[in-house]
Amino acid sequence: MNCPYCGFVNAEGATTCASCDQQLPAAPPPPPAGYGQPPAEGYGYAPAPPPPAPPAPPAPPAYGQSTYGQPAYGQQGYGQPSYHQPAPIKNHLVMAILATLCCCVPLGAVGIIFASQVNSKLAAGDIAGAEKASKSALLWSWLAIGGGALIGIGYAALVAVSVVADSGF
Numbered sequence: 822m823n824c825p826y827c828g829f830v831n832a833e834g835a836t837t838c839a840s841c842d843q844q845l846p847a848a849p850p851p852p853p854a855g856y857g858q859p860p861a862e863g864y865g866y867a868p869a870p871p872p873p874a875p876p877a878p879p880a881p882p883a884y885g886q887s888t889y890g891q892p893a894y895g896q897q898g899y900g901q902p903s904y905h906q907p908a909p910i911k912n913h914l915v916m917a918i919l920a921t922l923c924c925c926v927p928l929g930a931v932g933i934i935f936a937s938q939v940n941s942k943l944a945a946g947d948i949a950g951a952e953k954a955s956k957s958a959l960l961w962s963w964l965a966i967g968g969g970a971l972i973g974i975g976y977a978a979l980v981a982v983s984v985v986a987d988s989g990f
């Protein structure tokens with residue numbers, strides 16, 4: 822065992838150091854050999870202290886409150902303060918425009934008209950009328966999409982028929 826005083830490697834079970842004659846501690850040596858002993862003992866072992874515990878992440882309440890929980894953020898993002906409405910009514914204007922461009926112009930145009938009425942009725946305080954116009958806009962948008970799909974199917978059918986007719990004769 823290693824002498825705690827001079828580091829000499831003594832025979833196992835020796836009671837005194839063969840190099841410095843100091844009293845050796847009773848074998849086996851205690852496991853925490855790094856404590857109370859000279860570090861340059863021949864182990865090549867530096868008793869590195871355990872790293873301090875990493876600082877705990879900041880408490881979530883402050884972070885969440887500053888970022889998410891503020892009512893100002895929600896109001897800015899969703900409910901526009903000028904309307905003061907808990908559930909804004911969708912005007913389906915984008916859908917109506919897309920339906921008009923992509924599918925069927927006359928039906929989609931009706932949807933756009935109703936969609937434009939939603940905001941004007943809302944501005945006038947006509948909540949019921951705005952909801953009705955919103956539903957109408959959605960309905961006409963779907964009609965435009967459906968009509969466009971039917972037109973497309975019919976056109977495809979005509980093309981298919983003509984191709985078959987050309988190939989058949």
Ligand SMILES: [Zn+2]
Nearest residue numbers: 824827838841
């Ligand atoms: Zn010794």
